Amino acid sequence: MKIGFVIACDEEIEAHLKYFEKLKTIQVENMTFYKGKYAKHTIFLCKSGPCEINAGVFTQAMISHFKPDIIINSGTCGSFEEKCKVCDTLIVDNATFWDIKKGFIGEITYSCDEKLKDFALSLDKKLKPGKLVTGNSFVGTAALKKKLIKDFGANCCDMEGVAVVYTCQKNNVPCFLIKCISDSGNEEEFDKNFKKASAKVAKVTFNCIEKLTRKVLR
Numbered sequence: 001m002k003i004g005f006v007i008a009c010d011e012e013i014e015a016h017l018k019y020f021e022k023l024k025t026i027q028v029e030n031m032t033f034y035k036g037k038y039a040k041h042t043i044f045l046c047k048s049g050p051c052e053i054n055a056g057v058f059t060q061a062m063i064s065h066f067k068p069d070i071i072i073n074s075g076t077c078g079s080f081e082e083k084c085k086v087c088d089t090l091i092v093d094n095a096t097f098w099d100i101k102k103g104f105i106g107e108i109t110y111s112c113d114e115k116l117k118d119f120a121l122s123l124d125k126k127l128k129p130g131k132l133v134t135g136n137s138f139v140g141t142a143a144l145k146k147k148l149i150k151d152f153g154a155n156c157c158d159m160e161g162v163a164v165v166y167t168c169q170k171n172n173v174p175c176f177l178i179k180c181i182s183d184s185g186n187e188e189e190f191d192k193n194f195k196k197a198s199a200k201v202a203k204v205t206f207n208c209i210e211k212l213t214r215k216v217l218r
Helices: 009-018 053-066 112-123 142-152 159-171 187-210
Strands: 004-008 019-029 031-038 041-047 070-079 089-097 107-111 127-135 156-158 176-183
Touching: 004 053, 009 041, 009 176, 019 070, 031 053, 031 187, 041 053, 053 070, 053 159, 070 159, 070 187, 089 112, 089 159, 107 159, 112 176, 112 187, 127 142, 127 159, 127 176, 127 187, 156 159, 156 176, 159 176, 176 187
Parallel strands: 004 041, 004 070, 070 176, 089 127, 127 156
Antiparallel strands: 019 031, 031 041, 070 156, 089 107, 089 176
C-alpha cells in the first residue's frame, strides 16, 4: 500500500522519519518530499508548514504526484477538555474550518474515513475520538476556546487538519487524522511538550500502519 503523510512542523517530521527504511528525498517543484519503506508499505511524507493553505497545497501535490492509497495527517493539537491530557492521542472523527463562514466553500465540517478511523481506534483502548477545529491562528484565549466548544462541540484544535480532509475528499482519497495533545491553549505549555507529543503521535501512527492492510478499506 502507498501511504502519504502530510505533517506540519520540523519536530513532527523528525519524529516520523526515524521509522523510515530506505529513506530518500524527492524534489517536486519547490516542494520537498521523503520516500521510504515501513512494514511493506511505501511511505511518502512532506512538511506542509503551518496553516490551512499550506496543508491544502501539499496534500494536493502529494495526491497528484504520488497517488497514495490513503493520506494521514499526523501531528499535535491543542486540547479543549480537562480529560484530554498532554500526550493523549486522538483519532479524529470530523474536522471543521472554524475561521471560514459556512456557505463560502459549501460545508465547513468534513468527516474522516470511517473504516480507517474505526480501525485505528480498535487497536488501542487508550486512543480517544476527537472532534477537531482548524484555523489559521493559535487558539490561546479562554474566550475563543469557549466559543469553539459551544459552536462546534470540539474537543481539540490545530491549524492544518481539516484542509487535509477537505482536499482528500475532493480527490476521493481516504484519509484520517491522528493527533496528540501538546497543550491546552497555552504557548509555554506547547513549547514545553511539543517534542514529546510529536514522538508519541509518531509511535502511535506507525503502530497503526504496521497492522494496516487493504482489507481495512474494503
